[in-house]
Amino acid sequence: MKLITHDEKRSIYILRLDRGDELKETLAQFCTENKITAGYFSGIGSTDNCVLAYYDAQQKQYIDHTFIGHYEVISIHGNISLIDENPLIHAHVVISGSDMTAKAGHVQSLMTYITNEIMLQKLDGAITRKHSPEDNLFLIK
Secondary structure: OEEEEEEOOOOEEEEEEEOOOEHHHHHHHHHHHOOOOOEEEEEEEEEEEEEEEEEEOOOOEEEEEEEEEEEEEEEEEEEEEEEOOEEEEEEEEEEEOOOOOEEEEEEEEEEEEEEEEEEEEEOOOOOEEEEEOOOOEEEEO
């Protein structure tokens, strides 16, 4: 991962993830190193191995779907919060393969194929999450 530029006044970072960088791990490490406790991000790029999930509200669990092969990352959107003082990267993505069919879901993992270009906006303060037994999710509190 490389920091391309940083607008200190507006707390905006432009990041380039490189081949083999895992999206959530890389962003969490960046947030830890830069003391980012709240924010949001968006991006585009490519992946060759990602696990997307759909939350089944009746089962109260995520159902994973693995995608192997080259996919364009059409859009990544997410937010940054804390669980037990550690960054949590919550992201959703839309990907498309050579057939131009879009697939979308909650990002469990996403490996960068060629690159992923991320614009991250740091917010003041901290956003924290707490486990909701009713839904079996960590919700913003």
